[in-house]
Amino acid sequence: MANEREGSGTIGTLAKGLQIIEVIEEEQSATLTEVADRMGIARSTVHDHLTTLVELEYLIKNDGVYRLGLKFARLGTNATATVPLSDTITPYLERLAAETGETVWFLVEERGKAIYLGHAEGEQGIKTEHFIGGRSPLHCHAGGKAILARLSEDRVTDIIETHGLPEITEHTITSRDALLEELERIREQGYAQNYSEQIEATRSVSAAIVVDDEVLGAISVGGPAHRLRGERFEDELPNQVMSTVNEIRLNHLYS
Template sequence: MGESETNGRTVKSGQTLLAVIEALKELDGASVSELAAELDIAKSTAHRHVTTLAENGYVDQIDDTYTLSFRFLDLGGYVRDQHRLYKQIRPSLERLSEETGELATFIVEDDGMGVFVYRELGSNGVNTAARVGSHTYLHQTAAGKAILAEFSEERFEEILDRHGLPRKTAHTITDDAELREEIEEIRRRGYAYAAEENTKGLTSVGAAVYGPNDALLGAVSIDGPSHRLQGEWLNDEIPQVLLSAINEYELNVSYL
């Protein structure tokens, strides 16, 4: 068997396996028939891949339904915790959630998308659908827009070309010129706002976080109900608390 044939079959098989994993996540579990229909593949192919995942502990089976196992939680935890600078930001999030009573989040950029790495819920905080590990479009959140504001024009263009500006709510910015204008304001101000642009009824304030050698790590945000996050609390106090916590974190890790 030639090298090109081997590589081609391996890549195709691997892509199908990854597609099965993604489908099991999107469908909240599925039977072989449902997987085959969802991915437009033969039932035998779906069965072969899902059986391989089950035999290796990545999928659980209840009757004829397959679901992703906790093995992925272990992998996700490993990916997050292997970066010590990410781990060290958690106390700052805990402080923010305690001081504000709201939800504090930390996201990083991955392939032009935002990934939620940590979430800390304050005493009055409201939970959201954004779980740890989930992805979001950067232009839809305060933390994401804070990250976009740190990028060069070239990187900014790459992300817009690849992902566009999809709408999540009626308030999501979907106009290129409007987003650029807001990005300039974020750069001037030092932090970003998102008013119900990702989740109806939720307002956020976010700012970028840097590590040693001026490396952009991600962004932290404080998120809460729009009826609470308004006026002086939103425009003065929350940004001050947010930037103070980030500054303290950056000083603590500056020589690591």
């Protein structure tokens, strides 16, 4: 039986079309030849997909170069609107960023990965590789670990078995036993910390937002390791993050 994702039928065709969209999204723009070379498939096949996607307004073609159409803006907005807190989280992020002077993120879990959905920068906030809608493994940063710590044991096991524990930096937790021990510590203290496990020379503090046993996401404050250390990293930032998360939880619960 042909693989459904790569088969020659409708499902395989749909999969190729979506892969083409992802290639163009990653490259920001690309020619037919660039997409074909990147995917390793015939130019004629890519041409047919590109033509259809342009006709449906998912792609825009200018001088032989393809980019995403703004139709995705509507789709993205509508997808985000289905996420709890998406319409109320921004003021909390901005206030926490102003209080700490650092970069603040709101992230949620979807299909075992972290999705970045909200962002605010303080006066000293640093730029990183993260972006709205971006995805990353859960095990390699404070926000992801904060979420994992509040999921069921079966769900954590499923995520580990599905995605593994890839090494992102030399500090990333790659042992299942070590991660489970870390998650227990996070549950006990109420917040998670990241010691350059995703990006070298950076640290972060995060706490999960849990309402009626449902994990709605996590708030994370991150910055350079030389600023996030000592009492500030061990006490001040955790208290600020947990205070914000508690306020969000209460307002959502009784709104």
